[in-house]
Amino acid sequence: MKPNERQYLRDFNKSPFLKFPFKENIATTPHKVSLLIQVQLGGIEEPTDKEFNQVRRQFATDRSIVFDRIRRLIHCVIDCKAYDCDSVSTRHALDLARSISAGFWEYSNLQLRQIPQFGPVAVRKLVSNSVATIAELGKMDTANIERLVSKNPPFGKKTRDIISSFPSLKLACEVVRRIAEKSKASPKIQVKARLWFENDKIPVWKDRKPSVTFMAETTDGKLVHFWRGNISKLEKGLDVRFTVEVSAPDDDIKCWVTCEDIVGTVKSCILKHNIPASEFPSAPPMTKSSNNTTIDAGEEPIADVDEFGTDGVEDDDMIAAINGVENTKSDYSSNDFLDIDEAELRNKSQGQKPKIGKVDKESIQDRDKKEIEVLEPFQMANGKWTCNHVCCDRQLLKNGQPCKHYCCHEGLDKPRKIKRKVSQLFCRPR
Helix, strand or coil, rough: CHHHHHHHHHHHHHCCCCCCCCCCCCCCCHHHHHHHHHHHCCCCCCCCHHHHHHHHHHHHHHHHHHHHHHHHHHHHHHHHHCCCCHHHHHHHHHHHHHHHHHHHCCHHHHHHHEEEECCCHHHHHHHHHHCCCCCHHHHHCCCHHHHCCCCCHHHHHHHHHHHHCCCCCCEEEEEEEEEECCCCCCCEEEEEEEECCCCCCCCCCCCCCEEEEEEEEEEEEEEEEEEEHHHHHHHHCCEEEEEECCCCCCCCCCCCCHHHHCCCEEEEECCCCCHHHCCCCCCCCCCCCCCEEEEEEECCCCCCEEECCCCCCCCHHHHHHHHHHCCCCCCCCCHHCCHHHHHHHHHHHHCCHHHCCCCCHHHHCCCCEEEEEEECCCEECCCCCCCCCCCCCCCCCCCCCCCCCHHHHCCCCCCCCCCCCCCCCCCCCC
């Protein structure tokens, strides 16, 4: 990508006719390649200013190189995906190959641009009058064609002669017979597809006879048949027979026929097999577990797991275990320990300060290195709130002497904000 091309590529990316615009900034070579392809297929008009002339020549050269290589790449994708029996990828790759060969998107009104002497203005006039396909244009008489595109005779007659050479394919499918299977496998049927064209003679489009592609797929995305040949083989009608293994009662068979290098020639049909569901192999039986969930018969049922991680434990067993723990006697009972708030009230009523005990000197020296989170302030017995001092409640300073802070003894009217971390030797229990 050259510097003088970036601005024009960014303008192309903003066009409403671009099918797949980029959300990120246009700055790489893949962006340029994709935009060159989409500008051509989307029929986007190029700028008319003089500064674009040099860029126009460069874009034309790059576009010819890209389209020459991408045709071979897409045909390689078609062959590989057809070998993998991937019908969805094969069908989309065929649509893209036709679009690139024709120069316009498939399934759009731009197929009218394939007719010689039909430019953007003529296509807009036809589309505004509800004419969006070549088949619809071919049903009109010469006077109406000239009236819609504002042309004089014999433009209508020449257009009719050109459209008469446009391939008009036809497709019909039917189930021939049911293939008997001894084992309990999925049923198989034999299908016959008949291909032909409605033209009076073999169609020749742009001085050559086009190639025809036929593919059949099931609704679950499996490619069951693929055929490619020249349209001259369809002159007297061509019968294509193939076998389909149906995997489910609701699976249908879809058949497609189209010319390889021309857009607007797709014909399709859906074939229903009408096989009863009783003839399909039955699925493994499903069993219900205790929590009303279905599981396969071949799988082992999974035990119920509650939110505490206990597996298969009944409520009666849990209650019995809890009662056993509560009735178990130990060396200590809850009455042997005095509540801390009650001890504080007793000390205050007796005029004594709570005893802390001996403090290790090494722990006092290392207290700056030990950082723990401060607990939230709580309400004291007198209705006030604890402060956030280090010596709160324990009344111990760095020198080992009890503190003389009023808030540590009597509390605060409102709780203070919490600090995330603080150097502290002791931690008040919740």
